[in-house]
Amino acid sequence: MQMGDSVFMFIATLLVWLMTPGIALFYGGMVKSKNVLSTAMHSYMPIAIVSILWVLIGYSLSFSTGGNAFIGNFDWVGLKGVSFEPNAEYSATIPHNMFMMFQMTFAVLTVAIISGGFAERMRFSAFIVFIVIWSLLAYAPVAHWVWGVGGWLRELGALDFAGGNVVHISSGVTGLVLAILLGKRKDSESSSPHNLPLTFLGATLIWFGWYGFNVGSALTINDVAMTVFVNTAIAASAGILGWMLIEYFVNKKPTMLGGLSGAISGLVAITPACGFVTPASSIIIGLVGGIVCFWGVTYLKKKLGYDDALDAFGLHGIGGTWGGIATGLFATTSVNSAGADGLFYGDFSLLWKQVVAIVATYIFIAIITYVIAKAINVFVPIRVDEEQESLGLDITLHGEKAYHETNF
């Protein structure tokens, strides 16, 4: 064990942990004032539930080394054998249980991101049951495919540095499927954000945490890690510019919410690529990320008619897909000798592997989400009733209100 790496990874873990409360504020500001607490709960409850599940069984299903290509086994259930002693296959220089904690924050964050798709209309009890099952049957397998020893995407050679597939595509696609199954909010056409400064604070915490997310994925401070640091910063900045530019051309008014969305788009897009591409490529990846996500939330969503309320799919699904493809285009072994060369560096095969990884994630996640949601719906309706929706979920599901403007 090395003290330097361990201190670094402790801080990186704290940074990623902070992203989930950040999502609560980011999403909370975008909903109506009668649903802000309900929306915050959609991020807060995953911290409580997924953290415990992760220690009990999730980490074992995702990372235990004795599993098959699809999923881990039960060897590490209840953290059996996961101790201060480093695990050489994942992280030889930091305590194994610290690596487990770092990965825990990813599992929690992924579940929280989903809620952007179903905000303002999902029943709380159905939501709780859903996240328990989803984190074990959907997150754990995909994490194992990509990162686990023996996982088939890892063996295939698909590249996903910090979690484009595992975190962003999987949460985005899940949000999309739930948005379609739940149906549109009654006021989806006229609904507008109730507190954008709250969203600003949330987006800032998310961005701040993202440095831990991406740089921490290097598990040490080396040459690659510092490239990741630079790439993360400038891809987010380029994402803002990309979104702002196209927004200016289309609507003539650049918006603050557009800027925040652009930053998240750029960050999502660079996530799978950050440890394999040059800073110059990062600027292009971020810029295009902002533009395609803008297209996703303004045109694609309208054209296909789904109500992805806070754009879980629009930012994380579409941005993650672009990031995965971009990795297949821009990756170069001059940045990371453990990576591969992409199409622009003369090798077509990586792009093909990236597409396989993306398509497999879409199909698996969509099917498993559909099955879980339909199964829950047999026992309890996943959507709230009409009166609850119009009075707001805060008062009807939680018995509290965020704002008391009057003193009666």
Next chain:
Amino acid sequence: MVEVLTKIEIVTRPNKFEQFKQELAKIGVSGITVSEVKGTGLQKGYIETYRGTRKEITLHDRIKIEIVVCEVPVQDVIDIARTYFNTGQPGDGKILIYELANVIKIRTGEVGHAALKNNN
């Protein structure tokens, strides 16, 4: 001809306001004033809980819509309001009708019926 100016005040649930407003525009009512209000009536209250402290809330969130008409038949406005705001449950609210003494348009100084039209 004697001008009859009527003020219609509707206190009701906020849900269907957008559709109601669009329907009113179709019959020629373009100017309305809306405020958020609290009200109580036959509808039962609900419970809020803060760290175990229970609070029964009997005042519900409503909107108050104020409309002044002259040419447009009052009954039309009432019909549209009842179409959109009647849920069949207690708490749908009331429509109040007043006869007005006069209306003065601040910008032009026009009075009465002329003040309601958008001529100048």
